[in-house]
Amino acid sequence: MADPAQCSIKVVCRFRPLNSSEVARGDKYIPKFQGEDCVTIGGKPYYFDRVFQSNTTQVQFYNAVAQKIVKDVLEGYNGTIFAYGQTSSGKTHTMEGKLHDPDMMGIIPRIVQDIFNYIYSMDENLEFHIKVSYFEIYLDKIRDLLDVTKTNLSVHEDKNRVPYVKGCTERFVCSPQEVMDAIDEGKNNRHVAVTNMNEHSSRSHSIFLINIKQENTQTEQKLTGKLYLVDLAGSEKVGKTGAEGTVLDEAKMINKSLSSLGIVISALAEGSSYIPYRDSKMTRILQDSLGGNCRTTMVICCSPSSFNDAETKSTLLFGQRAKTIKNTVSLNVELTAEQWKNKWEKEKEKNKTLKSTVTWLETELNRWRNGESVPVEEQFDKEKAKAEVQVLDSALNNDKAAPTPALSTLPGVKLTDAEKEKYEAEMAKLYKELDDKDEEINQQSQLIEKLNQQMLDQEELLASSHRDHDTLQTELNRLLAENEASKEEVKEVLQALEELAVNYDQKSQEVEDKTKEFEALSEELNQKSSSLASIDSELQKLKEMTNHQKKRVTEMMSSLLKDLAEIGIAVGSNDIKQQESTGVIDEEFTVARLYISKMKSEVKTMVKRSKQLESSQAESSQKMEETERELTACQLRISQYEAKIKSLTDCLQNVEQKKRQLEENVDSLSEEIVRIKAQGVVEDANLNLCMLAFPQEAVEKQIQSHREAHQRQISSLRDDLDNKEKLLTELQDLNQKIMLEQERLRVEHEKLKAADQEKSRQLQELTVLQDRQEQARQDLKGLEETVARELQTLHNLRRLFVQDLSTRVRKNAQMDSDDSEGSAAQKQKICFLESNLEQLTKVHKQLVRDNADLRSEIPKMEKRLRATAERVKALEAALKEAKENAARDRKRYQQEVERIKDAVKPKNMGRRASAIIGRWTDIHMLESRLTAGISVKNLSKRYLPTPLRLTHNFTSFV
Numbered sequence: 001m002a003d004p005a006q007c008s009i010k011v012v013c014r015f016r017p018l019n020s021s022e023v024a025r026g027d028k029y030i031p032k033f034q035g036e037d038c039v040t041i042g043g044k045p046y047y048f049d050r051v052f053q054s055n056t057t058q059v060q061f062y063n064a065v066a067q068k069i070v071k072d073v074l075e076g077y078n079g080t081i082f083a084y085g086q087t088s089s090g091k092t093h094t095m096e097g098k099l100h101d102p103d104m105m106g107i108i109p110r111i112v113q114d115i116f117n118y119i120y121s122m123d124e125n126l127e128f129h130i131k132v133s134y135f136e137i138y139l140d141k142i143r144d145l146l147d148v149t150k151t152n153l154s155v156h157e158d159k160n161r162v163p164y165v166k167g168c169t170e171r172f173v174c175s176p177q178e179v180m181d182a183i184d185e186g187k188n189n190r191h192v193a194v195t196n197m198n199e200h201s202s203r204s205h206s207i208f209l210i211n212i213k214q215e216n217t218q219t220e221q222k223l224t225g226k227l228y229l230v231d232l233a234g235s236e237k238v239g240k241t242g243a244e245g246t247v248l249d250e251a252k253m254i255n256k257s258l259s260s261l262g263i264v265i266s267a268l269a270e271g272s273s274y275i276p277y278r279d280s281k282m283t284r285i286l287q288d289s290l291g292g293n294c295r296t297t298m299v300i301c302c303s304p305s306s307f308n309d310a311e312t313k314s315t316l317l318f319g320q321r322a323k324t325i326k327n328t329v330s331l332n333v334e335l336t337a338e339q340w341k342n343k344w345e346k347e348k349e350k351n352k353t354l355k356s357t358v359t360w361l362e363t364e365l366n367r368w369r370n371g372e373s374v375p376v377e378e379q380f381d382k383e384k385a386k387a388e389v390q391v392l393d394s395a396l397n398n399d400k401a402a403p404t405p406a407l408s409t410l411p412g413v414k415l416t417d418a419e420k421e422k423y424e425a426e427m428a429k430l431y432k433e434l435d436d437k438d439e440e441i442n443q444q445s446q447l448i449e450k451l452n453q454q455m456l457d458q459e460e461l462l463a464s465s466h467r468d469h470d471t472l473q474t475e476l477n478r479l480l481a482e483n484e485a486s487k488e489e490v491k492e493v494l495q496a497l498e499e500l501a502v503n504y505d506q507k508s509q510e511v512e513d514k515t516k517e518f519e520a521l522s523e524e525l526n527q528k529s530s531s532l533a534s535i536d537s538e539l540q541k542l543k544e545m546t547n548h549q550k551k552r553v554t555e556m557m558s559s560l561l562k563d564l565a566e567i568g569i570a571v572g573s574n575d576i577k578q579q580e581s582t583g584v585i586d587e588e589f590t591v592a593r594l595y596i597s598k599m600k601s602e603v604k605t606m607v608k609r610s611k612q613l614e615s616s617q618a619e620s621s622q623k624m625e626e627t628e629r630e631l632t633a634c635q636l637r638i639s640q641y642e643a644k645i646k647s648l649t650d651c652l653q654n655v656e657q658k659k660r661q662l663e664e665n666v667d668s669l670s671e672e673i674v675r676i677k678a679q680g681v682v683e684d685a686n687l688n689l690c691m692l693a694f695p696q697e698a699v700e701k702q703i704q705s706h707r708e709a710h711q712r713q714i715s716s717l718r719d720d721l722d723n724k725e726k727l728l729t730e731l732q733d734l735n736q737k738i739m740l741e742q743e744r745l746r747v748e749h750e751k752l753k754a755a756d757q758e759k760s761r762q763l764q765e766l767t768v769l770q771d772r773q774e775q776a777r778q779d780l781k782g783l784e785e786t787v788a789r790e791l792q793t794l795h796n797l798r799r800l801f802v803q804d805l806s807t808r809v810r811k812n813a814q815m816d817s818d819d820s821e822g823s824a825a826q827k828q829k830i831c832f833l834e835s836n837l838e839q840l841t842k843v844h845k846q847l848v849r850d851n852a853d854l855r856s857e858i859p860k861m862e863k864r865l866r867a868t869a870e871r872v873k874a875l876e877a878a879l880k881e882a883k884e885n886a887a888r889d890r891k892r893y894q895q896e897v898e899r900i901k902d903a904v905k906p907k908n909m910g911r912r913a914s915a916i917i918g919r920w921t922d923i924h925m926l927e928s929r930l931t932a933g934i935s936v937k938n939l940s941k942r943y944l945p946t947p948l949r950l951t952h953n954f955t956s957f958v
């Protein structure tokens with residue numbers, strides 16, 4: 001454990017090159033560099049740990065300033081790098097640079113890279129936990145850049161009284177890429193949240209924190225190192241507020257943190273007893289980096305331009321002040337139990353020696369106080385005591401926790417230990433309370449912010465609803481106007497229709513009249529033609545009669561002439577005879593005269609009659625001519641009328657067509673009205689709001705309510721209709737599905753049937769097989785029996801043969817003595833019998849073998865038979881089940897179909913009814929639109945189709 005090591009803050013200064021606008025303006029390059037650590041401005045030298053000229057590259061700067069800090073942090077020390085300077089002096093360039101450009105990247109990406117490289121090269125037993133946080137401080141509020149929802153975080157102290165940002169996102173990382181991703185994400189969030197990034201970054205501090213914890217898995221030693229990388233706000237902000245001499249609240253708030261940083265650094269530089277870390281969040285977070293347990297490097301960024309002369313100087317002065325600050329760094333190590341024990345022992349030892357020193361001193365003091373003079377050799381020697389203490393210290397080669405600024409350091413205050421303890425406890429309590437209050441304040445401010453946000457949202461919502469309302473109002477007005485116009489149009493159309501109807505009536509009346517006239521005329525014509533025909537026939541008769549008369553007259557004349565001639569002849573002869581008998585002649589003559597006179601009178605009457613007839617004929621022909629004339633006139637008129645009728649019918653057709661068109665127009669207009677009304681429903685709701693604000697006349701309200709009721713009814717009916725239609729489609733879908741299901745079931749059924757057939761076939765086969773097996777078994781049994789029988793006979797035969805043999809042998813023995821001649825024949829016989837026997841035994845053996853084989857086959861066969869029977873049974877059961885299933889499915893399906901059919905039927909009917917109602921509403925609308933003077937009822941009675949007229953009654957019912 002290292003001793004608490006005092007080390008001052010390292011301050012380096014970096015000048016950027018003149019930028020293009022400065023060059024363009026012709027600004028002078030003012031800094032003069034002397035050696036590595038001095039820069040002179042206006043003849044005044046400023047000394048720093050290092051001074052970097054404008055041509056310093058990023059790599060050079062990093063290697064000289066930041067590289068070492070990686071090692072420190074990984075060895076368990078805290079580290080901080082600040083960048084301080086006015087806006088556009090190169091702070092961000094130094095800290096971040098171009099994050100993904102290997103040449104232009106700044107400190108942060110290089111440190112990240114180096115940390116991982118270092119870790120890779122370290123002991124394998126070390127286990128690292130690296131986490132990063134990224135936040136910014138703006139208007140003294142801490143905003144988490146890795147979680148945009150955290151906008152106002154608070155600072156707390158941990159158990160070692162080290163401040164930290166409470167609730168800040170800590171992201172665990174295990175590669176440089178992940179760290180860079182986090183930085184990118186944070187930068188992105190920062191850009192998204194603000195409108196003017198340049199302005200924002202010049203007013204806010206961004207802090208990137210890398211926390212590295214390592215554990216040696218063997219020794220269980222734990223080390224932690226924190227590295228803060230801080231890009232401060234532009235330093236000119238401090239200057240400005242100071243220059244104006246006024247404490248502008250806003251400006252103060254804008255950079256409260258920066259000014260408190262200045263104050264803290266001043267206080268530290270002056271060695272003041274009270275350091276106001278708690279004045280701002282930033283100074284609190286970086287408390288350890290400023291005069292605490294931290295290796296701190298401050299980069300003073302400066303512009304070289306003469307234009308920024310004053311600002312550069314104040315920046316350099318700030319840096320010089322910071323240079324005097326001393327930090328006390330120590331290793332952040334978590335001791336193991338053994339180490340703690342050792343430390344405790346050593347501390348105890350140290351305490352003992354210190355106590356002895358104290359007693360020594362006290363006794364000496366008492367002696368002095370009592371007026372005694374203590375000899376030099378007995379006096380307490382400071383050097384000696386220090387040496388002793390150092391000896392002890394070196395013996396206690398261990399680390400000590402960082403001393404907290406205690407009350408004992410305060411000069412001029414003398415306190416007893418108990419009091420000290422009490423006060424410290426009190427102070428701790430108070431700080432705790434302070435923190436709690438802080439937290440509370442934060443929560444409250446967060447709440448306020450949230451509420452503000454909500455208020456803004458609400459306002460926006462209100463404004464938008466106002467806007468909506470306005471647009472709706474205008475829309476409503478427009479719609480009303482449209483509605484009015486449509487009404488007007490409808491009115492006009494209806495008027496036109498009415499006129500048309502009247503016109504139509506007139507025309508049809510006219511047509512009727514004309515037709516009637518035409519009919520009368522044609523009747524008259526008919527009459528005339530019939531009279532003409534009768535006259536013709538009369539004329540004909542008369543002509544015939546005349547002819548007849550003429551004929552008779554000519555006949556009569558001819559007979560008369562003949563008579564006359566006869567008479568003449570007779571007269572001639574009579575003349576001769578007369579001389580003979582004049583008396584007779586005279587007599588005859590008188591007769592003839594009488595006759596002639598009679599004839600004469602007759603001729604006369606005849607002539608008269610013929611004259612009469614001729615006159616009557618002339619008369620008739622005259623009359624006929626007249627009639628003919630009349631007829632042609634009539635025909636002409638008829639054709640005229642016909643032409644007129646034709647034109648009239650054409651006209652009628654035209655009118656009819658026009659009427660239809662107008663009716664269609666009316667229909668479409670009424671539809672439009674309905675549509676507008678439907679749209680109006682929404683606006684009416686808004687209108688209601690307006691109505692509340694501006695109460696209107698009762699009548700209008702009533703009308704409104706009526707209209708609303710109508711609309712509601714209509715909309716409900718429409719909804720109903722829609723619902724029904726939806727239901728219908730659903731049902732259709734269902735039906736379709738069921739059809740499909742049915743199809744599927746049918747196919748399944750077919751399959752099952754096929755399977756069934758297949759199975760029954762198999763069953764048949766199996767039964768056949770079984771039969772055959774049974775047969776085979778019986779056959780086998782028979783065979784066995786025959787074999788047994790055969791064996792039995794064989795045995796018998798053998799016995800007989802043996803008997804025979806023995807008897808023969810005996811006989812042979814008897815005969816041997818008597819005669820041996822038959823022995824050869826007997827021998828032959830014996831041979832034959834022996835071979836026979838041999839053959840028989842062979843056959844027997846074979847049979848026995850066969851039998852055994854067959855016997856061994858029997859259980860196998862039986863087993864197979866059993867298995868087959870079982871299989872048959874299982875198949876039969878499966879078949880039965882499948883059949884049952886199919887039947888069930890079929891039944892269920894049928895039921896379903898029935899149910900759906902039943903369900904669909906009323907729906908269809910309902911749909912038809914709703915269609916009628918829909919049409920009724922249209923008509924009703926049309927009717928309600930009508931103003932006085934137009935009898936639509938009549939109109940509708942006359943022109944609307946009957947079903948509509950029927951539904952008309954429905955209105956009164958509703």
Ligand code: ADP
Nearest residue numbers: 015016017085086087088089090091092093094
């Ligand atoms: P700050 O963060 O202090 O407001 P920036 O880092 O944004 O300033 O720098 C402002 C401009 O100056 C940037 O365009 C940057 O590239 C440039 N710049 C700053 N320092 C240097 C330098 N050392 N070398 C080259 N260009 C620099």
Ligand code: MG
Nearest residue numbers: 091092093201
């Ligand atoms: Mg910047």
